[in-house]
Amino acid sequence: MTKDHGPSIKNDEKYEALRKEGMSKQKAARIANDPNSGKKGGKAEKYEDRNKQDLYNKAKEVGIEGRSKMSKDELINALRNS
Known part of the structure; x- marks a missing residue:
């Protein structure tokens, strides 16, 4: 179970x-x-092609702490390595 x-x-x-x-x-x-x-197919939009707000929302969805103070590059790194 x-x-x-x-x-x-x-x-x-x-x-x-x-x-x-x-x-x-x-x-x-x-x-x-x-x-x-x-799902296979690689249809997800690349992080680099997303705007900072979209990355922030994704980081919020997955529970990354400190996201409000992160730059776009830091958000990308956090999403890839969390």
């Missing part, structure tokens, strides 16, 4: 699998909460 991780995790089963693979809590949450994760 999959543990319920609360409303902040949209796909508990995927989250647990990613954590067992050794991913950080933030990165596992980001992937588990993305409705497009697991």
Whole structure:
């Protein structure tokens, strides 16, 4: 039985699998909460092509702390490495 991780995790089963693979809590949450994760095709817009507000919103969605003080490049780095 999959543990319920609360409303902040949209796909508990995927989250647990990613954590067992050794991913950080933030990165596992980001992937588990993305409705497009697991879909192939590379259709996601590149971080560099997004504006700072979109990056901020994505960082907020995945729970990156300190995002309000980050530059666009710092947001990109945080999203890629969380």
